[in-house]
Amino acid sequence: MTREYEGIDLNxxxxxxxxxxxxxxxxxxxWSVGMLLSGA
Structure with a gap:
């Protein structure tokens, strides 16, 4: 995670x-919200 997202801010x-x-x-x-919605 540190190597992949180093210096990148997600706004x-x-x-x-x-x-x-x-x-x-x-x-x-x-992912959790997606699974809950698709399960409903």
Whole structure:
């Protein structure tokens, strides 16, 4: 994660993800929401 996202800030408009752990958490949250929606 550190090598892949080093120096890249992800600005989504309502939140600014700067650290690798923030980006990983957002990725996991996205997958979780997608699975919940498709399961419903």
């Amino acid at each position: 989504l408009g309502f939140i600014n993800l700067t650290t690798a752990s923030d980006k990983l958490a957002a990725n996991e949250l996205g």
